[in-house]
Amino acid sequence: METKGVFAPTTREEAIDRYEAVGPAARVIVRETAKAMEFDADEYDERVTSGVVETARDATFAELLVVHLADRDEFDAWLAESGFDPDDLIELGSEHVDRVAWHPVPFADAVIATTFQDGPDAAASTLRRNAFGRVYRDVFAGGGGSDDGDGSDDAVADDPAE
Numbered sequence: 001m002e003t004k005g006v007f008a009p010t011t012r013e014e015a016i017d018r019y020e021a022v023g024p025a026a027r028v029i030v031r032e033t034a035k036a037m038e039f040d041a042d043e044y045d046e047r048v049t050s051g052v053v054e055t056a057r058d059a060t061f062a063e064l065l066v067v068h069l070a071d072r073d074e075f076d077a078w079l080a081e082s083g084f085d086p087d088d089l090i091e092l093g094s095e096h097v098d099r100v101a102w103h104p105v106p107f108a109d110a111v112i113a114t115t116f117q118d119g120p121d122a123a124a125s126t127l128r129r130n131a132f133g134r135v136y137r138d139v140f141a142g143g144g145g146s147d148d149g150d151g152s153d154d155a156v157a158d159d160p161a162e
Contacts, residue, residue: 001074004124005066012107012139019061019140026057062132067101067124075100075113084111091115092130099123103131110135 009015030053034044068078072095079086084104091100093115101123102113112131116123 001068001070001078002120003066003068005128006064007061008066008104010106015107015136015139018064019057019136022060022064023057026060027053029060030056058132058137061136062128063125065103065128065131067103067127069099069101069120069124071099072097072115075102078102079111082111084109089113090134092127101127103127105131105135108135108139 007018009018030048034048088109089111091113097115097117099116100113102111104111114123114127
């Protein structure tokens with residue numbers, strides 16, 4: 001089994017803390033990208049909205065999620081030993097494909113998995129986006145954001161020329 005990624009939150013609170021922690025980095029990424037695209041201050045103010053920063057934050061968090069990759073037999077063995085009920089599994093793709101990428105979300109009683117034949121990096125990225133959309137988005141929308149780097153309009157007010 002291969003494991004990639006940084007974040008493997010086991011509680012809702014830990015997920016929220018990690019999400020909040022990537023807010024400032026997402027803001028910097030957006031600002032530096034706008035600079036590289038040579039946005040002047042007016043274009044920056046017009047195009048870099050709170051939604052842009054929020055999207056960068058969502059994508060950054062998702063791409064840092066821990067993903068396990070293995071063959072089908074290893075995945076089935078992991079699932080049997082994991083304590084997750086097989087009904088907790090949300091599997092995307094075909095059960096007839098040789099390899100599986102998965103991300104367990106203990107606090108949501110869910111394991112999100114996707115099958116793949118080739119392209120483990122693409123499978124991991126697809127899985128992360130699905131895990132974010134199926135589990136984490138609701139967690140973050142439902143509670144526990146702060147005003148510190150959350151993608152609000154204040155978070156994008158920095159001048160790109162700084």
